[in-house]
Amino acid sequence: MTVNRRDFLKGAVAGAGAAGVTAAAGPASALQRPTPELPPEAVGLLYDSTLCIGCKACVAACKDANGMAPEIHRDQRPWNQGTWDTPQHLSADTLNIIKVYRHGTMEQKDRAENGYAFIKRQCQHCIDPSCVSVCPVSANTKDPKNGIVGHDPDRCIGCRYCVLSCPFGVPKYAFNDPFGRIQKCELCNHLPAGQLPACVDVCPTGATLFGPTRKLKREAERRLAAAPGERLHVPRGDIEGRVGGERLGHDAEAARYQDHVYGESELGGTQCLMLSGVPFDKLGLPTDVPDYGYPAEAEGIQHTLYEGLVAPAVVLAGLAAVTWRNARGKADGRPGDADDGPDSGDTGGGP
Amino acid sequence: MSGGSGHFAPLGGRLFTRTFAIASVLFLVAAVVLAQRFAGGLGAVANINDGYPWGMWVVVDVVIGTAFGCAGYVMALLVYILNRGHYDPLVRPALLAGLFGYTLAGVAVIIDLGRWWQFYNLLNPELMHGDSVMLEVGLCVLAYTVILWLEFAPAILERLGLRRAERIFDRGMFLLVALGVLLPTMHQSSLGTLLVVLGHQISPLWQSQLLPVLFLVSAILMGFATVVGEAVLASTGFRRPLERDLLGRVSRVMAYVALVWLVLRVVDLSVRGAFPLAFDGTVQAGMFWVEMTLHVVPLLLLASPAKRNQPPVLFASAALLLAGGIVYRINAYLVGYDPAGGTWAYFPSVPELLVTLGIFGLEVALYLLFVKKLPVLHRPEAHQA
Ligand code: SF4
Numbered sequence: 110m111t112v113n114r115r116d117f118l119k120g121a122v123a124g125a126g127a128a129g130v131t132a133a134a135g136p137a138s139a140l141q142r143p144t145p146e147l148p149p150e151a152v153g154l155l156y157d158s159t160l161c162i163g164c165k166a167c168v169a170a171c172k173d174a175n176g177m178a179p180e181i182h183r184d185q186r187p188w189n190q191g192t193w194d195t196p197q198h199l200s201a202d203t204l205n206i207i208k209v210y211r212h213g214t215m216e217q218k219d220r221a222e223n224g225y226a227f228i229k230r231q232c233q234h235c236i237d238p239s240c241v242s243v244c245p246v247s248a249n250t251k252d253p254k255n256g257i258v259g260h261d262p263d264r265c266i267g268c269r270y271c272v273l274s275c276p277f278g279v280p281k282y283a284f285n286d287p288f289g290r291i292q293k294c295e296l297c298n299h300l301p302a303g304q305l306p307a308c309v310d311v312c313p314t315g316a317t318l319f320g321p322t323r324k325l326k327r328e329a330e331r332r333l334a335a336a337p338g339e340r341l342h343v344p345r346g347d348i349e350g351r352v353g354g355e356r357l358g359h360d361a362e363a364a365r366y367q368d369h370v371y372g373e374s375e376l377g378g379t380q381c382l383m384l385s386g387v388p389f390d391k392l393g394l395p396t397d398v399p400d401y402g403y404p405a406e407a408e409g410i411q412h413t414l415y416e417g418l419v420a421p422a423v424v425l426a427g428l429a430a431v432t433w434r435n436a437r438g439k440a441d442g443r444p445g446d447a448d449d450g451p452d453s454g455d456t457g458g459g460p
Numbered sequence: 461m462s463g464g465s466g467h468f469a470p471l472g473g474r475l476f477t478r479t480f481a482i483a484s485v486l487f488l489v490a491a492v493v494l495a496q497r498f499a500g501g502l503g504a505v506a507n508i509n510d511g512y513p514w515g516m517w518v519v520v521d522v523v524i525g526t527a528f529g530c531a532g533y534v535m536a537l538l539v540y541i542l543n544r545g546h547y548d549p550l551v552r553p554a555l556l557a558g559l560f561g562y563t564l565a566g567v568a569v570i571i572d573l574g575r576w577w578q579f580y581n582l583l584n585p586e587l588m589h590g591d592s593v594m595l596e597v598g599l600c601v602l603a604y605t606v607i608l609w610l611e612f613a614p615a616i617l618e619r620l621g622l623r624r625a626e627r628i629f630d631r632g633m634f635l636l637v638a639l640g641v642l643l644p645t646m647h648q649s650s651l652g653t654l655l656v657v658l659g660h661q662i663s664p665l666w667q668s669q670l671l672p673v674l675f676l677v678s679a680i681l682m683g684f685a686t687v688v689g690e691a692v693l694a695s696t697g698f699r700r701p702l703e704r705d706l707l708g709r710v711s712r713v714m715a716y717v718a719l720v721w722l723v724l725r726v727v728d729l730s731v732r733g734a735f736p737l738a739f740d741g742t743v744q745a746g747m748f749w750v751e752m753t754l755h756v757v758p759l760l761l762l763a764s765p766a767k768r769n770q771p772p773v774l775f776a777s778a779a780l781l782l783a784g785g786i787v788y789r790i791n792a793y794l795v796g797y798d799p800a801g802g803t804w805a806y807f808p809s810v811p812e813l814l815v816t817l818g819i820f821g822l823e824v825a826l827y828l829l830f831v832k833k834l835p836v837l838h839r840p841e842a843h844q845a
């Protein structure tokens with residue numbers, strides 16, 4: 110125990126030093142476990158904010174596909190009869206949401222100064238997902254092949270640790286239901302095979318594209334490589350044209366992109382990627398983050414201390430030996446303690 | 461524990477005192493709120509939400525409640541492992557504090573679980589997820605609660621006059637004590653590790669890889685403070701002589717633990733370069749200084765050996781240290797936490813507070829019941845240490 114604890118302290122101090130206040134990139138600690146690889150057939154979404162027109166067709170389609178009720182903001186209750194869905198955040202009734210960034214006069218799209226931009230939020234299907242790492246009963250799982258992060262309500266005990274720990278604020282719990290459950294986007298894996306995720310299916314501009322993460326990344330890099338204003342052919346639906354059938358793409362002018370594919374490296378990388386014309390932190394995404402997932406740190410500590418329960422077993426044996434010796438020493442009537450030893454037999458007795 | 465029969469005696473006396481009545485009423489009020497919670501869902505009574513999915517019930521009833529419960533842990537640590545037989549008079553009361561702290565934390569967990577009817581999944585080996593800190597905390601707390609009841613069983617058996625059963629317990633006690641030290645060491649540190657995975661969602665004033673160590677040391681500190689505070693209270697409340705000499709020594713150890721915690725905390729903050737954040741005038745910075753003050757002041761109070769023996773000073777420093785531990789945990793879990801994805805706020809609702817108060821009331825009522833009916837407190841004439 111003492112040895113372990115001491116080694117652990119050493120590692121932790123060194124790690125804390127290297128991590129720095131802002132948790133800058135790079136491995137932070139000797140305790141850290143490596144980040145997993147992208148699964149072989151990883152699929153995901155590519156959301157291009159510059160192509161999004163904010164029509165919210167995907168929000169409505171997602172609700173349809175998942176059988177979820179519209180959310181009406183409190184202020185609108187008197188007049189909004191439920192025909193207009195107006196969620197403010199992701200919730201147990203909203204797995205997908207379009208939010209808007211606005212600044213100043215909002216003259217121009219995809220510009221930080223006096224501009225505006227859209228952002229789609231749903232599960233990122235992380236390569237090293239916190240929600241899976243923290244779940245005590247394996248209710249959140251990552252498919253080893255396609256990497257989709259799913260949830261099984263029959264396992265979940267409702268501790269809401271996943272709600273707390275997801276760095277993107279994705280899993281949500283139905284607080285107003287006595288038998289509430291966790292809800293999150295599962296990339297529409299409940300739909301029949303061969304059907305596109307609902308949000309992709311309805312997207313008119315190809316702003317939300319489905320496909321293998323590796324291909325989506327190449328597509329994103331192609332767009333970043335184009336000069337602003339250059340004509341680009343933009344696909345729709347499945348980038349491979351397989352799931353949901355072949356679709357017509359369209360031509361668009363390449364935007365003035367931020368030179369980064371969001372999700373490529375953040376927190377160990379995610380299977381859903383994003384492109385944007387305004388800095389990603391303005392869209393409410395965490396940017397000042399390490400390039401490894403937080404589970405790498407937390408599980409590292411856990412493994413160091415509890416791997417195979419060896420350390421606890423050794424410590425327990427040591428503790429038991431010491432207490433046993435002490436107890437026996439006293440039973441033998443060894444003097445020396447202020448109070449006389451316990452178990453001196455038949456003296457005393459109950460009241 | 462193997463404290464031996466005859467050293468401890470039931471306090472006796474009337475059970476239905478005013479304190480007992482108030483505690484019972486608080487509990488009944490909480491029961492009404494809980495009926496609403498189970499009928500209408502967590503949101504029907506609590507202010508927790510999708511930004512702050514953990515509120516009072518987790519942070520106060522579980523994280524803070526079990527830290528109070530560490531009284532039994534630190535006493536076992538001192539008395540049995542370090543073979544200091546002379547802390548004996550404090551053992552059973554400390555054990556009792558632990559017993560209630562943990563049992564009621566367990567009750568709070570069930571109340572707070574969103575899918576409580578599937579709780580048993582935690583015990584299903586096929587579903588257990590070994591990487592999850594939450595699994596370790598859950599199982600450890602559960603196991604330790606059982607251990608505490610077993611450790612306390614001799615007091616009940618003694619009362620029932622079951623001498624033979626009592627002796628069997630005494631023989632196996634060394635194993636129970638060893639487990640009683642190991643399990644809290646594991647899960648009290650893990651209550652800190654729980655936050656590591658939250659990464660940037662916790663302010664650098666609290667987020668650290670040292671969290672497990674800081675939480676463990678802080679839990680030991682709160683355990684000592686509970687022992688000292690409880691001893692002073694029991695002696696004034698029940699008009700019994702104070703184990704003054706003994707408490708003086710315990711509080712000296714307590715002061716050292718407080719010093720260790722402060723040094724660790726300050727070194728960790730400076731190594732990570734997080735100190736500037738303590739001066740940026742935010743609520744977080746303010747709460748950080750409250751936390752610091754509550755640890756430094758009692759340390760100064762306990763610095764002189766002469767003062768250390770005075771009951772008012774003892775009580776004040778124990779109370780301040782407990783407050784410090786409470787604030788540290790609230791800071792780390794709630795104040796220092798910035799939820800991802802949106803603007804969220806949380807402040808406990810009145811019904812939420814009533815449940816916490818009710819659980820506390822139940823704790824007090826049970827404590828009174830146990831010390832009056834069972835041999836828990838040390839027989840005044842049995843010690844001349
Ligand atoms: S975004 Fe959140 S919910 Fe989705 S996989 Fe990552 S950690 Fe899990």
Ligand code: SF4
Binds near residue numbers: 240248260266268271
């Ligand atoms: S709320 Fe459910 S899915 Fe989320 S961590 Fe807890 S048990 Fe797992």
Ligand code: SF4
Binds near residue numbers: 172174
């Ligand atoms: S993949 Fe399905 S569940 Fe996920 S955001 Fe799109 S429509 Fe909603």
